[in-house]
Amino acid sequence: MSELLLTLLRLGFLALIWLLVIVTILVLRRDLRAPRDARPLVAAPALRGGAKAARAPKPEKPPKVKHGPRQLVVIEGPLTGTVIPLGTGDVTIGRAPHSTLVLDDDYASNAHSRLTLTNGTWVVTDLGSTNGTWIDRTRITGPTPLTAGHTLKVGRTVLELRK
Amino acid sequence: MSAVVTTPSVSRYRQPTRRGAEVGLLLLAFVVGAAAYVQVDLAILGHLASDTVPVLLAIAALLLLAHVAVRFLATYADPVIVPAVAALNILGLAMIHRLDLAEAQRAARNGGVAPSPDVYTQLTWTALGIVLFVAVLVVVKDHRSLQRYTYTAMFAGLVLLLLPLAPGIGAEINGARLWLRLGGLSFQPGEIAKILLTIFFAGYLTVTRDSLALVRTKIMGIEFPRGRDMGPLFVAWFISLGVLVFERDLGTSLLFFGLFVSLLYIATQRRSWLVLGAVLFITGAVFAYLAFGHVRLRVDVWLHPFADEADSSYQIAQSLYGFASGGMFGSGLGQGYPQLVPYAKSDFIVAAFGEELGLIGLMAMLVLYGIVVERGLRTAIACRDVFGTLLAAGLSISLGLQVFVVVGGVSRLIPLTGLTTPFLAQGGSSLVANWIAIGLLIRVSDAARRPDAERVSLEDAPTQVVSL
Numbered sequence: 001m002s003e004l005l006l007t008l009l010r011l012g013f014l015a016l017i018w019l020l021v022i023v024t025i026l027v028l029r030r031d032l033r034a035p036r037d038a039r040p041l042v043a044a045p046a047l048r049g050g051a052k053a054a055r056a057p058k059p060e061k062p063p064k065v066k067h068g069p070r071q072l073v074v075i076e077g078p079l080t081g082t083v084i085p086l087g088t089g090d091v092t093i094g095r096a097p098h099s100t101l102v103l104d105d106d107y108a109s110n111a112h113s114r115l116t117l118t119n120g121t122w123v124v125t126d127l128g129s130t131n132g133t134w135i136d137r138t139r140i141t142g143p144t145p146l147t148a149g150h151t152l153k154v155g156r157t158v159l160e161l162r163k
Numbered sequence: 164m165s166a167v168v169t170t171p172s173v174s175r176y177r178q179p180t181r182r183g184a185e186v187g188l189l190l191l192a193f194v195v196g197a198a199a200y201v202q203v204d205l206a207i208l209g210h211l212a213s214d215t216v217p218v219l220l221a222i223a224a225l226l227l228l229a230h231v232a233v234r235f236l237a238t239y240a241d242p243v244i245v246p247a248v249a250a251l252n253i254l255g256l257a258m259i260h261r262l263d264l265a266e267a268q269r270a271a272r273n274g275g276v277a278p279s280p281d282v283y284t285q286l287t288w289t290a291l292g293i294v295l296f297v298a299v300l301v302v303v304k305d306h307r308s309l310q311r312y313t314y315t316a317m318f319a320g321l322v323l324l325l326l327p328l329a330p331g332i333g334a335e336i337n338g339a340r341l342w343l344r345l346g347g348l349s350f351q352p353g354e355i356a357k358i359l360l361t362i363f364f365a366g367y368l369t370v371t372r373d374s375l376a377l378v379r380t381k382i383m384g385i386e387f388p389r390g391r392d393m394g395p396l397f398v399a400w401f402i403s404l405g406v407l408v409f410e411r412d413l414g415t416s417l418l419f420f421g422l423f424v425s426l427l428y429i430a431t432q433r434r435s436w437l438v439l440g441a442v443l444f445i446t447g448a449v450f451a452y453l454a455f456g457h458v459r460l461r462v463d464v465w466l467h468p469f470a471d472e473a474d475s476s477y478q479i480a481q482s483l484y485g486f487a488s489g490g491m492f493g494s495g496l497g498q499g500y501p502q503l504v505p506y507a508k509s510d511f512i513v514a515a516f517g518e519e520l521g522l523i524g525l526m527a528m529l530v531l532y533g534i535v536v537e538r539g540l541r542t543a544i545a546c547r548d549v550f551g552t553l554l555a556a557g558l559s560i561s562l563g564l565q566v567f568v569v570v571g572g573v574s575r576l577i578p579l580t581g582l583t584t585p586f587l588a589q590g591g592s593s594l595v596a597n598w599i600a601i602g603l604l605i606r607v608s609d610a611a612r613r614p615d616a617e618r619v620s621l622e623d624a625p626t627q628v629v630s631l
Contacts, residue, residue: 010495017527020195024243027184
């Protein structure tokens with residue numbers, strides 16, 4: 001074996017083993033994004049829940065809030081399209097099954113954030129989550145008002161207030 | 164709660180199984196391993212050894228078996244765990260083959276008979292490991308069923324841990340009493356005990372974590388558990404000290420205690436357990452240093468590796484020279500002198516890789532370990548039941564701890580302890596046990612990643628009509 005060939009083999013092997021590492025990491029990256037890229041099994045809107053809600057007798061009307069936003073809409077993440085009608089009660093977001101919006105999101109904490117209606121404005125409080133609650137690009141540090149047109153980010157889920 | 168979610172478009176997405184990605188990665192892992200094997204032959208012999216092709220074919224068949232098993236028995240399991248582990252396993256085989264060739268060359272120079280190559284034994288153990296990996300997937304259909312055997316696992320684990328002390332079958336090799344010798348076969352039961360004890364820790368903490376987490380007394384601003392809740396921690400501490408004292412096995416002792424403390428922390432999410440664990444660990448370490456000559460020797464060699472180079476610190480000094488001569492890019496496989504380090508095939512295989520692949524190559528291997536541990540912890544987070552979370556976390560932490568303790572010891576970051584490098588080092592018990600652990604991890608991972616739609620839900624199942 002010539003020296004030159006052995007040197008090439010030696011450096012080539014280092015390149016090869018790093019190629020394995022990098023390809024593995026690329027597979028992991030795709031894995032993280034998988035839920036968003038995936039195709040829906042059935043068309044999203046026509047769902048059992050929706051049908052049931054329509055048939056069921058109307059629950060007591062949520063007290064009207066004048067002028068304020070009426071819905072909280074998920075615009076990004078695995079639950080995209082989910083709409084939460086807003087009343088006057090608190091809205092909790094997290095992985096815990098008793099949250100108002102139950103997230104299936106590894107990056108969200110069990111009790112992640114809470115929205116409270118104070119003086120006609122929705123105020124977001126972070127409940128000590130690991131990855132924080134973000135309004136637009138800023139991580140909130142205390143109760144922060146959320147208005148329509150700004151996005152709320154919890155884990156990989158992005159939400160927005162709508163009229 | 165007045166707000167109602169009206170369109171729960173949850174879990175209606177097709178979760179990709181990622182088995183295709185796994186095939187690709189396995190293929191690449193095989194190419195890496197085969198390239199290492201061939202490079203060894205070319206550098207040392209100048210041509211392929213007569214047995215290289217059959218060995219590589221056998222490895223390929225084993226990888227295929229592992230993949231087919233995952234595809235049919237754990238369809239949604241993580242796609243990168245098996246390839247990463249397989250790559251490390253084949254690299255270990257290649258390095259053992261390389262050291263076999265070095266031994267044969269030396270024997271030829273001295274006019275002696277070449278010792279029988281160890282790579283066949285290691286390949287046989289790899290085959291057994293992968294077969295048992297498949298067996299785990301076949302037998303354990305749902306990891307939650309293991310929770311039933313919590314205390315059986317504890318009992319069996321402790322028996323296995325203590326078995327080497329039994330006269331007659333227990334054997335002492337190189338100063339540590341951790342072997343069973345039956346006929347010509349020797350086996351380290353402690354390796355299997357590790358898995359059983361992980362199952363026990365997971366099962367035990369699933370049941371008791373609430374009382375361990377919630378009942379507190381406050382000392383100096385930090386909340387600490389009550390005295391009686393600390394019992395299990397002390398029991399774990401005494402048992403690991405016992406392993407240290409009677410079996411003289413620093414590594415297993417460290418791993419055992421570290422694993423229990425980390426799982427306590429994960430189960431309760433209380434940092435005070437880490438503080439308590441650290442205090443107990445330091446107490447135990449100081450006590451061991453003062454009381455036992457063999458521990459003191461390890462620490463002295465760690466602090467002054469070149470003081471007694473000809474004798475007690477010969478091994479670690481040679482290992483450091485190996486790393487140094489390897490440098491950044493390494494000498495190239497088959498072109499260094501890793502055989503100069505005693506036990507280069509087993510305890511010091513990391514030094515052999517450090518010399519021949521350099522820092523760059525060794526880092527790639529450490530990243531592979533890191534990926535496996537990360538995927539294991541990710542599995543733990545994604546898992547829906549507490550037992551599965553703790554089991555996956557325990558298996559991956561024990562892998563990570565082992566790698567840290569071995570690589571840290573060989574590179575003189577921490578005192579050297581006798582643990583095997585998972586999947587790389589020569590030694591059947593460790594290899595087989597680690598494949599079993601990966602089998603369990605894949606099982607939990609499959610359960611964690613399986614989409615809800617695939618699970619039979621009572622709500623969705625049609626009502627059965629009984630006709631009489």
